[in-house]
């Protein structure tokens with residue numbers, strides 16, 4: 001294990017994950033450890049095998065559903081500090097999915113914030129992102145290229161609704177592909193009232209985590225595509241990316257399918273051609289969102305995880321912000337829809 005304590009921070013980037021040295025706990029570790037603070041419920045951040053988990057209240061049912069009902073997990077609210085080994089720990093809204101949190105660590109007057117995944121655009125399902133002042137900021141950069149520049153939520157939703165309306169007038173069933181925790185619920189909300197909503201069982205299971213914490217979702221039905229496909233004609237079916245090229249999807253009569261992912265902003269995405277349409281709807285910050293969030297922290301040191309870390313690091317250093325990329329094992333929940341990295345920006 002490499003110990004590397006930074007002057008203005010309390011973190012060490014280790015082979016098991018991001019480690020808070022004085023606190024003796026990890027943030028989103030990828031190997032089993034004693035104590036893990038979890039930013040949100042996606043699989044690359046919330047993994048199996050920790051002796052104890054700490055996360056936002058809303059993430060508790062997600063962890064139990066994904067990792068195991070009998071895990072030892074403590075839920076806390078946003079802006080409710082607790083002290084762990086003299087480190088003041090608090091969670092702050094990251095706007096990524098429900099319960100997603102930035103982790104603020106205060107120790108001996110220095111403040112470090114680990115963003116987890118975040119988006120600055122309000123999706124009206126997750127608690128909106130709040131910038132947190134700090135000395136050291138660890139940021140994600142899934143879409144850390146200037147070409148990623150999202151349109152407004154209203155425009156995104158309107159485009160999706162228009163596509164569904166067109167399919168209906170063509171007597172087609174609309175199949176929307178989006179990952180099951182976060183994106184699927186946004187699609188449901190965007191298309192509320194457009195046509196009956198049918199969701200895959202994996203999405204239905206996570207919808208229950210939303211409703212269990214009081215978040216209202218549109219009416220929907222969970223369907224088994226091996227049995228129920230006749231009655232879904234002209235409806236809207238929401239499926240996870242793993243089913244994009246499956247036989248199941250191609251057995252749906254008169255269907256048109258669309259991928260909903262930030263990667264869809266780049267037309268060269270490898271799997272674009274296997275779908276009829278693509279909508280750049282993302283749960284991550286775009287390039288402008290990343291830069292705005294980083295500036296708002298006022299941090300004098302920035303560490304960058306996920307995605308195109310080196311490009312964002314280079315850019316930040318050029319504009320006078322001391323930035324460095326760090327290697328982590330965070331993936332990307334939208335990765336099932338693989339991007340092709342453009343040769344030029």
Ligand SMILES: [Zn+2]
Nearest residue numbers: 040042117333
């Ligand atoms: Zn995530």
Ligand SMILES: [Zn+2]
Nearest residue numbers: 117330331332
């Ligand atoms: Zn992530």
